[in-house]
Structure formats: C-alpha cells, structure tokens
Amino acid sequence: xxxxxxxxxxxxxxxxxxxxxxxxxxxxxxxxxxxxxxxxxxxxxxxxxxxxxxxxxxxxxxxxxxxxxxxxxxxxxxxxxxxxxxxxxxxxxxxxxxxxxxxxxxxxxxxxxxxxxxxxxxxxxxxxxxxxxxxxxxxxxxxxxxxxxxxxxxxxxxxxxxxxxxxxxxxxxxxxxxxxxxxxxxxxxxxxxxxxxxxxxxxxxxxxxxxxxxxxxxxxxxxxxxxxxxxxxxxxxxxxxxxxxxxxxxxxxxxxxxxxxxxxxxxxxxxxxxxxxxxxxxxxxxxxxxxxxxxxxxxxxxxxxxxxxxxxxxxxxxxxxxxxxxxxxxxxxxxxxxxxxxxxxxxxxxxxxxxxxxxxxxxxxxxxxxxxxxxxxxxxxxxxxxxxxxxxxxxxxxxxxxxxxxxxxxxxxxxxxxxxxxxxxxxxxxxxxxxxxxxxxxxxxxxxxxxxxxxxxxxxxxxxxxxxxxxxxxxxxxxxxxxxxxxxxxxxxxxxxxxxxxxxxxxxxxxxxxxxxxxxxxxxxxxxxxxxxxxxxxxxxxxxxxxxxxx
Amino acid sequence: xxxxxxxxxxxxxxxxxxxxxxxxxxxxxxxxxxxxxxxxxxxxxxxxxxxxxxxxxxxxxxxxxxxxxxxxxxxxxxxxxxxxxxxxxxxxxxxxxxxxxxxxx
Ligand code: HEM
Ligand code: SF4
Numbered sequence: 028x029x030x031x032x033x034x035x036x037x038x039x040x041x042x043x044x045x046x047x048x049x050x051x052x053x054x055x056x057x058x059x060x061x062x063x064x065x066x067x068x069x070x071x072x073x074x075x076x077x078x079x080x081x082x083x084x085x086x087x088x089x090x091x092x093x094x095x096x097x098x099x100x101x102x103x104x105x106x107x108x109x110x111x112x113x114x115x116x117x118x119x120x121x122x123x124x125x126x127x128x129x130x131x132x133x134x135x136x137x138x139x140x141x142x143x144x145x146x147x148x149x150x151x152x153x154x155x156x157x158x159x160x161x162x163x164x165x166x167x168x169x170x171x172x173x174x175x176x177x178x179x180x181x182x183x184x185x186x187x188x189x190x191x192x193x194x195x196x197x198x199x200x201x202x203x204x205x206x207x208x209x210x211x212x213x214x215x216x217x218x219x220x221x222x223x224x225x226x227x228x229x230x231x232x233x234x235x236x237x238x239x240x241x242x243x244x245x246x247x248x249x250x251x252x253x254x255x256x257x258x259x260x261x262x263x264x265x266x267x268x269x270x271x272x273x274x275x276x277x278x279x280x281x282x283x284x285x286x287x288x289x290x291x292x293x294x295x296x297x298x299x300x301x302x303x304x305x306x307x308x309x310x311x312x313x314x315x316x317x318x319x320x321x322x323x324x325x326x327x328x329x330x331x332x333x334x335x336x337x338x339x340x341x342x343x344x345x346x347x348x349x350x351x352x353x354x355x356x357x358x359x360x361x362x363x364x365x366x367x368x369x370x371x372x373x374x375x376x377x378x379x380x381x382x383x384x385x386x387x388x389x390x391x392x393x394x395x396x397x398x399x400x401x402x403x404x405x406x407x408x409x410x411x412x413x414x415x416x417x418x419x420x421x422x423x424x425x426x427x428x429x430x431x432x433x434x435x436x437x438x439x440x441x442x443x444x445x446x447x448x449x450x451x452x453x454x455x456x457x458x459x460x461x462x463x464x465x466x467x468x469x470x471x472x473x474x475x476x477x478x479x480x481x482x483x484x485x486x487x488x489x490x491x492x493x494x495x496x497x498x499x500x501x502x503x504x505x506x507x508x509x510x511x512x513x514x515x516x517x518x519x520x521x522x523x524x525x526x527x528x529x530x531x532x533x534x535x536x537x538x539x540x541x542x543x544x545x546x547x548x549x550x551x552x553x554x555x556x557x558x559x560x561x562x563x564x565x566x567x568x569x570x571x572x573x574x575x576x577x578x
Numbered sequence: 579x580x581x582x583x584x585x586x587x588x589x590x591x592x593x594x595x596x597x598x599x600x601x602x603x604x605x606x607x608x609x610x611x612x613x614x615x616x617x618x619x620x621x622x623x624x625x626x627x628x629x630x631x632x633x634x635x636x637x638x639x640x641x642x643x644x645x646x647x648x649x650x651x652x653x654x655x656x657x658x659x660x661x662x663x664x665x666x667x668x669x670x671x672x673x674x675x676x677x678x679x680x681x682x683x
Contacts, residue, residue: 053601054601054602054643055643056642056643059642060601060642060646060647074599074604074646074647075604076606076667076670076671077599077604077605077606077671077674077675078599078603078604078605079599079604122604123604124602124603124604125601125602125603125604126602126603372678373677373678444666444667444670445670445675445676445677446675450667453676455675455677456676456677459677505665505666507666
C-alpha cells in the first residue's frame with residue numbers, strides 16, 4: 028500500500044472545497060454551463076445520457092479496503108448502488124446528482140481518493156500493471172515510478188494544458204499487463220549491462236479514430252533521468268502542437284507524421300538541455316517514495332498446502348483456480364483475479380454490496396489490499412494458498428467466482444449507447460449476449476484464451492482495435508451496425524486487428540462471432556494453438572469466408 | 579445517432595422537442611410550452627418547423643440554470659396524440675438503459 032503524505036491530503040481537501048463553491052455558484056446561476064464545464068471536467072464530472080457521470084482515479088490500480096468501502100458508500104448513498112470499473116484503472120458512477128457531488132468528493136477525500144486528472148487535456152492517471160509489486164520476475168515495483176510521475180505531473184502547469192489529454196502506463200514485467208503500447212508514453216522497467224534500473228521508453232501509442240501502436244524511442248533511460256526525458260517528450264509535443272494546427276492532436280499523430288527517428292532526435296536534443304537540471308531525481312526522493320510502499324509481513328508458507336491439495340478434488344474449484352489464480356513472487360502466496368464478468372451481466376460493474384464484501388475478504392485474506400486492472404476485473408494481490416478454497420467459496424456466494432478470466436466471456440466493453448452521450452451504438456447488450464452464448468465453461472475452455480473488446484464509437488474506450496476479436500458499433504441510417512476485426516492484441520506483441528468484412532446488424536453480431544469461433548476451432552492446428560496464433564498463421568480470409576459465405 | 583450536442587444547423591424532418599439534462603441532478607428533461615422543464619415527454623412542447631425549433635431552442639439555451647446541454651430531438655406523434663422518442667438514443671434516454679443494472683438483479 029502507499030501512504031499519502033500531508034501535502035497530498037491538503038491538496039485533495041482544498042480541491043473539494045473549491046469544487047463545492049463552484050457547484051454552489053453553478054446551481055445559483057452565477058456560473059453558466061460554459062464556464063462551469065471545464066471546472067467539472069477537471070473534477071471528473073461528465074454529462075452523460077441519463078445523468079452526470081463521475082469518474083474517480085485509482086492510481087496504479089491499488090486500493091485499500093477503506094477506499095473500496097468508500098467507493099461502495101458513494102455507490103449506495105449518491106448513486107444507484109453500483110459502480111463501473113473501466114479500462115484505465117478508474118471507477119465511474121453513472122447516476123450522480125451534481126448537487127450531491129461535493130459531498131461525495133468529500134467522503135472520498137477522507138480516504139485519500141480524488142477525481143483530479145480523470146478528464147480534460149492534461150496528464151491522466153498514470154496506470155500500471157495490476158500485479159505490480161507481487162508478480163514474479165519484476166525488475167522493481169513499477170508503482171514507485173508511477174507515483175514519482177504522478178507527483179511530478181499532478182497539477183503541474185506544463186502538464187495541465189496540453190494540446191490533448193495524455194496518458195502514461197508503466198510495466199516492470201516481460202508480459203505486459205498494462206497495455207503500454209497503446210499509451211501516449213509507455214514505460215517498461217529494464218536493467219542495463221551495469222545492472223542499473225531504467226526504462227525502455229515507447230511513445231505514440233493510442234486508439235481512437237487513428238490507432239497506432241507505440242514505438243520504442245529509447246532503449247534505456249536511467250531512472251534518475253526519467254522525469255527530464257518525459258519532459259523533453261512533452262516539450263517537443265507542445266512545441267509542434269502550437270506551431271501547426273495539424274499537430275494539435277494526440278502525440279501519436281505527431282510521432283507518425285515526423286517519423287520516430289526525427290521525433291527521437293528532437294527529443295534527444297531537448298533532453299540534453301534539461302537532463303542535468305533540477306529534474307534529475309535524487310536518490311533520496313526515490314527512496315522516500317519507495318519507503319511509502321509497504322508490503323505485507325508474508326509468512327513462510329509451503330508451496331502446496333494440504334487445503335489446496337484437498338480442494339483440488341473439486342472440479343469447480345479447480346476450474347476457478349486454473350482461470351483466476353496466478354503465481355506470486357513469494358512462495359505460498361497467490362494473486363487472485365476477481366472476474367467482474369458474470370455470465371449475462373454488464374462487464375466491469377460491481378454493486379455496493381459486492382464492494383463491501385470484497386473489502387471484508389481482502390481484510391481477511393489479502394492484507395487489506397485490492398487491485399484494479401485494465402481488463403475491468405479486480406484482483407486480491409496477496410492471498411495465502413491455504414486460504415484459496417475458503418476464499419473461492421466466499422467469492423462464489425457473492426457471484427464473483429466466474430471461472431472465465433482471459434476466456435471468451437471475459438469481455439471488455441465500453442458503456443456504449445446505454446450510457447454514453449457520444450455513442451453510436453450499444454456495447455453492453457452485445458457483451459451480455461455473447462457472454463450467454465459462450466456461458467458453457469467447457470466450451471469456453473476448449474476455445475481457450477480469447478479477448479473480445481467492444482466499443483460503441485470510434486473513441487475506442489473498449490479498446491476494440493486490440494481485441495483478439497474487436498467489435499465497433501457505428502451508425503448507418505439510424506441503425507446500429509457493428510464492424511468486426513480479428514487479430515488485434517494489447518500485450519507486449521501489440522497489434523491492431525483487421526476488418527473481416529462489411530458491418531453486421533445488432534441481432535447478427537453474436538451469430539457472426541460464433542461463426543468466427545467455429546472457424547477457428549476447425550482451422551487450428553493443435554488444441555493449444557490460440558485464436559490469435561491461428562489468425563496470424565492464416566490471415567483473415569478463411570474467417571471472412573466462413574462468416575460471409577451464408578450472409 | 580451522431581451526438582446531437584454537436585448539432586449546428588437547425589433543420590428538422592418532423593415533429594421535434596427540445597431535451598436536456600436538469601442541472602442539479604442531471605435527469606432527462608423536456609422543454610414545455612409553459613417555458614419550464616418536465617421529466618415527462620408527454621408534457622414537452624412539440625415543434626414542427628425549423629423556425630419554431632429555433633425559437634424553442636433559443637429559449638431553452640437561455641434557461642441555463644434549469645437544464646444543461648439543450649438540443650432538438652425527433653419524436654413520433656401517434657394518431658391519438660401520444661408522443662414517443664424518434665430514435666434509439668432518445669428512447670434510451672427516456673426509458674433508461676436496455677440492460678439490467680446489477681443493483682436490480
Ligand atoms: C461514458 C462516458 C465516457 C465518455 C464520455 C468517454 C469519452 C472518451 C473520449 C471522447 C475518448 C477519445 C479521446 C480521444 O480522441 O483521444 C475516450 C477515450 C478513451 N476512453 Fe473513454 N469515455 C467514457 C467512458 C469510458 C470508459 C467506461 C472506459 C473504460 C472502459 C473508457 C476508456 C477510454 C480509453 C482507454 C480511451 C483511450 C483510447 C485511446 O487510447 O485513444 N472510457 N473516451
Ligand atoms: S467508445 Fe464511444 S461509446 Fe464507448 S464509452 Fe467511449 S465515447 Fe462512449
């Protein structure tokens with residue numbers, strides 16, 4: 028867990044009273060909506076179809092149980108009893124009243140939660156691997172560096188008025204769970220030959236209308252130089268952003284237009300001016316942050332406790348364990364993913380009761396800590412293996428033990444036309460129907476790892492471009508139409524999917540996906556050839572044939 | 579279903595209303611003939627040509643304290659005078675999400 032310092036707490040509280048005053052002036056008519064809009068966006072408040080939407084940051088996806096209970100409290104007291112976890116380690120509340128928002132913010136501030144930088148053209152919540160600090164084989168806990176960047180960029184004038192919003196993600200593992208290649212800046216912790224810690228820096232990733240996979244701009248930047256290097260990137264970006272309208276967009280466009288070589292030369296030049304400035308990070312600063320991340324007092328436990336051995340006889344437990352339990356860096360412990368994808372329900376939603384109960388379970392079994400991942404699932408990061416059977420039973424009672432992590436029903440979907448004012452088409456009902464079609468666990472298991480991502484418009488909040496199967500809702504003559512891509516991925520081998528053909532209607536989407544899956548099952552060389560590998564080997568043609576032959 | 583918030587030129591193809599979200603709580607409201615807002619579509623003022631629409635929108639925009647983001651939305655008026663939303667987006671705004679909310683299930 029991370030302990031906020033006094034400066035943070037004061038800052039958060041000041042922001043709440045400031046916002047309270049702004050809301051008061053808005054409701055009295057002293058502020059017009061035009062004047063107020065920017066202020067509310069800076070506090071995570073959007074206007075959606077049915078109500079205001081309130082977005083709360085969960086920095087690097089780490090939550091204390093007191094914080095999860097506070098989120099449950101907000102869901103219950105100010106909303107309709109649930110919240111929606113998003114792909115950027117945020118939670119959104121869909122039914123908040125503006126008049127009550129300052130109270131909700133104040134309640135969250137008590138536990139150190141805020142909504143700063145969850146919207147607007149600024150530096151957004153720095154995201155990280157949800158397994159940070161517990162995954163085996165990490166170079167170092169990436170949250171230490173996320174926190175450093177968070178502190179440096181929060182409310183920093185140079186980062187608050189960027190040409191567009193700006194997103195950074197950090198990972199410290201070979202397997203990228205933070206999707207760093209679809210961020211404006213992606214950082215991967217690495218060691219150089221001298222065993223010093225630093226970063227491989229990637230730049231220019233992003234989805235939306237013009238999707239790009241980030242490119243490596245520098246293979247090694249020493250840890251102490253990372254702030255000046257990021258600053259150099261931002262300066263080059265800012266400079267072009269002002270000089271020419273065409274670049275007044277995301278950094279991905281700039282990198283694409285300039286080319287990575289020219290862009291990196293410019294960054295390098297800028298960097299040489301500032302790398303030895305006050306931006307160089309003192310060891311003490313990093314030490315101080317490091318010391319604020321505390322880890323549980325792990326016990327010395329056996330690799331295979333009796334409880335686990337006995338439970339292995341129960342096939343339902345085994346199904347869950349295989350899907351949801353991952354190795355931990357400490358022997359005798361596991362990382363447990365909590366699927367927020369129960370069959371037939373909206374992906375990523377959790378009720379206040381589930382959040383409260385999960386907080387209790389985290390206190391009992393995970394040293395009071397919960398993680399939020401970009402796949403819209405949660406995780407308990409420090410579960411003793413001997414507790415797994417008891418935890419599973421408790422989760423099952425809460426409807427939180429669906430054994431589908433990384434399977435076809437572990438769908439990522441944006442809110443779409445059911446909530447979002449920008450949407451062209453619905454996303455959630457498509458996810459629900461697919462989830463029902465593939466509800467059979469044996470079938471889902473037979474299919475194996477397969478990620479479906481759904482967005483309700485080209486803004487791509489559901490990351491459809493990088494779904495193994497991506498579904499994008501568009502509008503045609505007042506009707507919802509869905510374009511289907513295959514072969515995308517969001518991990519260390521990130522790639523954009525390829526369109527398989529003309530769009531299909533709302534009612535046809537699930538049939539088409541079934542066809543794609545059947546084609547895969549028929550075409551794969553071996554049972555363990557994953558969907559994305561079959562697509563890579565054969566291209567989209569055979570899938571296209573199968574889908575459109577009869578349509 | 580392009581976001582009507584971006585609607586610039588005012589041209590309507592059939593009966594329309596002005597809709598927005600109420601400022602203090604954000605709920606969906608419709609402009610009434612009595613120059614106020616109602617959560618009930620049946621109380622909405624119906625406009626049938628561009629001039630009427632423009633006037634109703636201007637009046638709605640001026641009432642910025644009452645509601646946020648007013649825009650013109652199509653409706654269908656039945657033979658019995660019953661008013662229904664004119665597209666899926668407005669239908670969802672009126673009747674709520676088309677999916678079960680977890681708190682209700
Ligand atoms: C319902 C309210 C939402 C609104 C109004 C909204 C709006 C937007 C907009 C306008 C963009 C595009 C910005 C651009 O041009 O770069 C965007 C991007 C994005 N949104 Fe949302 N969004 C919403 C909900 C969500 C949710 C629920 C998630 C997570 C499931 C999400 C995740 C993202 C991500 C990851 C991107 C970045 C895509 C990229 O890499 O370019 N958003 N959002
Ligand atoms: S992708 Fe489009 S429809 Fe979906 S949440 Fe983002 S802006 Fe809304």
